[in-house]
Amino acid sequence: MSTTFSIEEPPRIIAALTRLYSVFLVIGFALVPAYLIAYLAFFQDPSLKFENHIFHEVAIAAATLEGLFVTYVTWRCYLSSGEPLLRWLTLGFLGFVLVYLPHGAFTGMAHHNIWLFLLYGPASRLVMSVLLLAGLLSYHRVPDPVDRRSKPLPWLLAIAAFVVIDVAVGVVANSPIAGDLWVRLSMEGGALVFSTLNVVALMLRRIRSPLMLIYGISITSFALASLAFILGKPWNHMWWLAHAIFAAGFFVLSYGVVQAFRTTQSFSAIYSQEELMARLAEAMARTESALQELQRTNHKLEHLASTDPLTGAANRREFIQQVEVEIARARRDGAPFSLLALDLDHFKLINDNYGHQVGDEVLQRFVQKCLDAIRPYDGVARVGGEEFMVLLPKAALEVARSIAERVRGAVATEELYTGTGRAVAVTVSVGISEFGRDGDTIDTLLRVADERLYRAKHSGRNRVVAA
Incomplete structure (x- = not known):
């Protein structure tokens, strides 16, 4: 006895409207930080500040620990699947943590050398946005060979490069050009540009898997966070909002990584609802065909078991x-x-x-x-x-x-x-x-x-x- 399931197709107009509605919901959710930025830009006094060094240091310490954990989880997923995207994600998370760490360590220097405290933030976001764009461009490429994934030399070279970036930012922060507006804007604006390119590339490539949707929402948050940092000033509410927006995007992206780790350990092998329904229909059709073939085989076997083969x-x-x-x-x-x-x-x-x-x-x-x-x-x-x-x-x-x-x-x-x-x-x-x-x-x-x-x-x- 076989059981079959049928799913009634909705009217085309209803299917189109629900699809359009879901797209608008995702876009609206991704742009929530933009509403908050607009609110602060038009209705809040930019001179209002909340300067609390201890709170900032605790927040940076928590973000660093969380970043290290997500880096490790992403690296484990990469070792399992070998996806180039996960390799670049691992480097992106690791680069952000190592370049961002001095931003918290030098919080106490904010009154003595504001640029030594301030420039590590946009530098870390720029490094991360560049690496994430490289990862997106490598999406669906052939997985890396197994023997290449855990070789320590490439990772050590990447860590060395991030340390060099830390030193370079420190040199710039202590140079006469540190106070020029273009220095911070070039880094923060670069992070904004690369994050925006990430979103545009994601849309042009029509990548619609669930985890890549999470990836797109996160990158949108990173772009809007950079915009808020450009509009804000140290310690004012726009500046703090920028931190919150970036943290939200980071948390959302880390959720996608954890979901990959708990399921297929791959970003490309997590399927959308439409893909799952199609695969379920295919699997059910194969199962039904196999059951029918099994029934035919059983009938043949029963006939052979009860029949004289000659006559x-x-x-x-x-x-x-x-x-x-x-x-x-x-x-x-x-x-x-x-x-x-x-x-x-x-x-x-x-x-x-x-x-x-x-x-x-x-x-x-x-x-x-x-x-x-x-x-x-x-x-x-x-x-x-x-x-x-x-x-x-x-x-x-x-x-x-x-x-x-x-x-x-x-x-x-x-x-x-x-x-x-x-x-x-x-x-x-x-x-x-x-x-x-x-x-x-x-x-x-x-x-x-x-x-x-x-x-x-x-x-x-x-x-x-x-x-």
């Missing part, structure tokens, strides 16, 4: 089962039934004179003669070399005798023609037993039918013995 008649096992069913019915309803035991006369001579191939063809023609002579619901079985049995439901002895004579006459009066066109004369001897009259068990009925068959043989063959 197509039932075999002895199947015949015994049919007789058992008929005995149960006779005991329940009181209806009689009879058995015919048939044996081809002098069949050994046919094999000796004509060969076994002709003998096999004679057996096949004999079964067909029997089927033509008996009733449609009677059954023929081959129980030995040239020995056959016929089950006659609802047939008392006299009816059975009449059917047996019809079979004997059909075989004796017409020669059996083989495939080669050779005519072979054959006769058959028949013994009959009736349920109730001659016994009420299979063994008894078979024994009585065999005894009467032997009597027919000894009485000259080509005859029917019923009593």
Whole structure:
């Protein structure tokens, strides 16, 4: 028994409207930070500040620990799947943490050297946005070889590069050009540009997997965070909002990484709802086809297990089962039934004179003669070399005798023609037993039918013995 599931297709207009609605919801959610930025830009005094060094240091420390954890999880996913995107994501997270760390460490220097405190933030976001764009451009490329994934040298070189960036930012922060507006804007503006390019590339490539949707929302948050940093000033509410927006994007992206780690450990092997439904439909179709094929195979096996392969008649096992069913019915309803035991006369001579191939063809023609002579619901079985049995439901002895004579006459009066066109004369001897009259068990009925068959043989063959 198989179970099938069907999903009713919604009207096209409803499907289109719901798809459009879901797109607007995603866009609206991704742009929530933009509403907050606009609110602060137009309705808040930019001179209002919240300067709390301890809070900032604790927040940076928490962000660093969280960044290190996400970096490790992303790296583990990369080791498993080898996706280049995950390699660049790992480098992006790691670069952000290592370049961003001095931003918290130098919080206490904010009054002495504001640029040493301030420039590490945009530098870390610029590094991360560049690496994430490189990762997006590598999406769906061939996975890295296994032996390349865990080699320490590339990772050590990347860490060294991030340390060099830290030193370079420190040098710039202590140089005369640190106070020029273009220094901070070039880094923050670069992060904004690269994050925006990330979003544009994602849309142009039409990448719609669930995790890449999370990736797109996160990159949008990073771009808007850079915009808020450009509009804000140190310690004012826009500046703090920029931190919150970037943290939100980072958390959302880390959620995608964790989901990949807990499932396929791959960004590209997580499927959308449409893909899942399509794959489910394909799997169900394959399962249904396999079940149907299994049923056909089972029917074939049942047929092979119950059929004589040469003649197509039932075999002895199947015949015994049919007789058992008929005995149960006779005991329940009181209806009689009879058995015919048939044996081809002098069949050994046919094999000796004509060969076994002709003998096999004679057996096949004999079964067909029997089927033509008996009733449609009677059954023929081959129980030995040239020995056959016929089950006659609802047939008392006299009816059975009449059917047996019809079979004997059909075989004796017409020669059996083989495939080669050779005519072979054959006769058959028949013994009959009736349920109730001659016994009420299979063994008894078979024994009585065999005894009467032997009597027919000894009485000259080509005859029917019923009593």
